[in-house]
Amino acid sequence: MYAIMGITGQVGSATARHLLDNGQRIRAIVRDKAKAAVWAARGAEIAIADWSDVDALAAAFSNVDGAFVMLPANFAPSPDFAEPRALVRTLTAALRQARPPKVVALSSIGAQHDRDLGLITQLHLLESALDTLPMPRAHVRAAWFMENMRWDVALAQFEGRLVSYLQPLDRAIPMVATDDIGRTIAGTLIETWFGRRVIELEGPRRYSPLDMAQALAAVLEHDVEATAVPREQWVARFDDEGMPAGRTGPRIAMLDGFNSGWIGFENGTTEHVRGHIPLGYVADELVSASLGMVESAA
Numbered sequence: 001m002y003a004i005m006g007i008t009g010q011v012g013s014a015t016a017r018h019l020l021d022n023g024q025r026i027r028a029i030v031r032d033k034a035k036a037a038v039w040a041a042r043g044a045e046i047a048i049a050d051w052s053d054v055d056a057l058a059a060a061f062s063n064v065d066g067a068f069v070m071l072p073a074n075f076a077p078s079p080d081f082a083e084p085r086a087l088v089r090t091l092t093a094a095l096r097q098a099r100p101p102k103v104v105a106l107s108s109i110g111a112q113h114d115r116d117l118g119l120i121t122q123l124h125l126l127e128s129a130l131d132t133l134p135m136p137r138a139h140v141r142a143a144w145f146m147e148n149m150r151w152d153v154a155l156a157q158f159e160g161r162l163v164s165y166l167q168p169l170d171r172a173i174p175m176v177a178t179d180d181i182g183r184t185i186a187g188t189l190i191e192t193w194f195g196r197r198v199i200e201l202e203g204p205r206r207y208s209p210l211d212m213a214q215a216l217a218a219v220l221e222h223d224v225e226a227t228a229v230p231r232e233q234w235v236a237r238f239d240d241e242g243m244p245a246g247r248t249g250p251r252i253a254m255l256d257g258f259n260s261g262w263i264g265f266e267n268g269t270t271e272h273v274r275g276h277i278p279l280g281y282v283a284d285e286l287v288s289a290s291l292g293m294v295e296s297a298a
Contacts, residue, residue, distance in 0.1 A: 001025040001045065002189050003060055003067040003100065008035050010147060011106055014182020015068055015189075016044070022186065029060045051087055057094035066189045067095070069130075070106040071122055076247035084122040092129045104188050105130055106181070107139040109174060109200070110263035118253030120263065131196060138188050138197040141265070142181050143174035144258070146203065146282040149212055153290045156216040156224045164209035165255045167228045172211065173258060174202035174265065177282050180275025198270040207279050215283035 002019055006012030007028045019026050020042055028039040029047045036046045049056035051072060061067045069091060077083050095103060111123040127139050144166075152162045166173065184201050207215075213226035229237065234255070238248040257263035265272065 001027055001064045003027045003029055003047070003064045005029050005051075005068060006070045006072070006106075007039060009073075010145075010178040011070065011142075011181050011185070012068070014179045015185045016182075018183045018186035019189065020044075022190065024186075024190065027060060027064060029057070052090055054090050054093045054097065057091065058097040061094055061098035061100050064100050066102040066104065067098075067100040068104050068106075068185055068189060069095070071126055074122065075119065075251060076243050077119070077122065077250055078247070079249065081121055081125065081250075084125060088122075088125050088129045091126075092133065095130075095133055095135075099135060102136040102138070102189070102193070103130060103133065104138045104140060104185050106185070107141045109141050109143050109202075109265055110257060111139070111141055112198075112266045113262070116253060116257055116262055118250040118255070118257060120254055120257070121250065136193050136195060136197075138193070138199055140181065140185055140188065140199045140201055141270075143176040143200075143202040143265075145181075146175050146177045146207075146277075146279055147286065149216070149279075149283060150286045150290075152212065152216065153286050156213070157220055157287070157290065160222055160224050162209065162213040162216065162224055162226045163229050164212070164226055165229055165234065166209050167259050169209045169226050169228055171259075172206035172208040175207045175279065176201055176203045176275050177277035180277050184273055184275070198266065200265045200267070200270050200272045201275065202265075202273075203275045204278055211279060212283075215280045216287065218280060219284045219287045 004012055004016050004026050007016050016026050027045040027047050028036050029049050030036045031050050040046055047060035049060045107127055108120045108123040110120050111127055130137050155161050209226045213224040217224040234252055235248050
């Protein structure tokens with residue numbers, strides 16, 4: 001049996017699906033039992049645990065063959081990253097108490113660095129803390145999620161535009177589909193290894209904002225023009241989106257890291273895996289989901 005955090009999200013649910021499809025048993029860790037009904041129907045054991053509760057998490061991680069762990073998404077942490085630091089301490093304490101035979105963690109491209117990472121700083125902190133544990137552990141450093149494109153679908157659909165913070169527009173970066181991430185994590189959990197592993201993960205090839213616009217255009221069957229958002233407009237745009245005042249810095253630092261090339265894979269000292277799912281497939285799924293929501297609301 002494998003304990004799975006974040007099972008109501010993209011990566012956790014993909015991990016759980018691939019484990020179940022492989023004939024494995026899972027324990028779904030959730031904060032709200034009602035959200036686990038679909039997994040209970042598939043035969044999953046359910047563990048109720050708040051991410052800030054050491055004892056509840058330790059119980060969820062006990063008597064399993066391995067555990068998948070992650071941090072909840074936080075796009076506006078405090079400047080000192082107090083919130084993720086507290087969660088990392090709780091998670092590490094729970095794992096130290098439960099001592100599962102192995103741990104696989106969702107990390108990020110660039111997490112090997114200890115500075116100038118912005119939001120990815122949270123994953124560097126997670127890796128560093130998990131590396132103090134005695135059990136085998138694997139850090140899956142995933143590339144930019146292809147599914148981030150979901151925020152571009154409506155503008156592309158109704159105005160034929162894609163506005164990008166990734167720049168320049170023709171610069172391709174590593175991207176990966178969340179289903180490929182889940183498949184990789186599930187496969188790693190089933191494996192046996194010793195010590196520390198780092199698994200870099202990207203899709204079948206690298207993609208640029210121009211590729212993103214082209215992928216959406218192919219699905220929508222009309223032109224989509226990509227434009228770069230001037231950096232001097234970023235703070236105002238993020239404020240307009242509802243980000244708390246004074247909390248835009250980590251997001252901007254992360255984007256600067258991608259755009260400068262600082263946030264990249266370590267290469268040479270790690271395992272490197274390529275997924276199978278192309279950007280066009282994810283674009284088709286995102287557009288279909290968006291159209292389905294519109295039809296449901298009609």
